[in-house]
Amino acid sequence: MPSNAKNSLLVVVRHSPYGSSVARSSLEVALAAAAFEQPVGLLFVGDGVLQLIPDQEPSGIGVRNIAKLIQSLPLYDIETLYADEQALQRYGLDPQTLPQQLLPLNTAAIQALFSNYDHILSF
């Protein structure tokens, strides 16, 4: 069991939702940290922002829906999701259409975010 010491984790998600299993693994790490009551942040960068698209329909490829997992994050007290605003723009994603707890960040804000966490796990 994790120790009681507060230990904040920033999970950096770089992978698109269905190209590899690591996309789901990264979210499961964030959920595990939250389940053990560690402060956890999720930052979506690069192709990782594609995980935020709400209307995903992966039943045809026989895998579980990443969008539903992302929608469940507030239930685990992961209240704020961060995304690289440049990556959102590159993929033409309008934050209005993405989960409402999403906070787009510019490069300087991302740098500041990194310094706010004890550990960074990059996927």
Added chain:
Amino acid sequence: MIYSLLVLSPPHSGQGASTAVQFARAAISRGHSIHRVFFLDQGTYNACAAQVTPQDESDTLQQWVDLAQESNVELVLCIASALQRGLIDSTEARRYDKQAATIHPAFVISGLGQLVDASAASERMITFGC
């Protein structure tokens, strides 16, 4: 400094796993400690006991085993990742009615809590792969 490692890379498919074990050895040789190595996703393939490495390539499995035995480093596999890939110990083999264990006994199977716990117990977490 106390380090823990997160390994996402499988062996023999790119350099990530090999770099991870070499990093661990180098850190220990410089007086640092490795608290735990946690294997997640494709990284769990590192534990496959049946790997046969060509003679002129480095045997990553043996390097992990040596690290565990010589330096007392915990090698922990994510249970969800491992089971999906057929990487099981004798307990899981019995539980799921499989013929045999497939992981090397230097590794143990546990949950993601062990990764979270490692981050709490370590000054640095280093991720290898992906």
